[in-house]
Amino acid sequence: MSRLLDENTLRGLLSSVGRDDGAGTRFIHDFVSLWETRVQRLTNALAKRDADQTHVALLSIRASSTMIGAQVIEAAAALMLSSLDRQNLAECARHLDRLDRVGQETCAELDERFGRTSNV
Template sequence: MSPLVDPAPLQRLRSDLGGDTMAQNRFVNDFLALWHTRELRLHTALASADLDDAHIVLLSIRSSSQMIGAVRLENTAGRLHSTLHDRDLPGCQRQMPRLSEVGVDTCLALSRHIAR
């Protein structure tokens, strides 16, 4: 697919869903539809120093990324999550543009994959 997405987790997800490609694609479409909401929620949480909400959003991004094989997004969110764990809000803010960029690129790669 692309260096952004590892197809193996997507294949496992489809297998876990009984081989149902439509269900797998619905899951991916839900991920795509939620990306901007998650990104905005994370921006808001960091801007207001709401570490708990930022933690929840990053867990959501990381776990769903892992399920669909969005390896670069998962890794990028993981680095930001580690910075958050250190309570380094300025460091988190500096990483947000990269997370946003990787998120958009990942969404485009996934969109192309399910459009086939």
């Protein structure tokens, strides 16, 4: 049981993505490998105080997290989007460190469970 991942969503992803057994694992590897890029894109948008690009970056993070069952990342992104909806970019930015921290923890767990040498 994971505090970071919804096991049912993760199982559903693994069973429904692609026609071959490795498709789900590749999706998970892509999620992990793109985490830092997504956070950097969000960080850059916040630094520029670009609300539109911040919104796009957060939607990308939230959507991919929802698909993989990364419920804590999803909740953090939703909180940031809520701040952004209230046009409070400073409040949104205050949650960036938490989002990145739970993202790194989630990626580490996914890497441990579905690392390049593990079998699904």
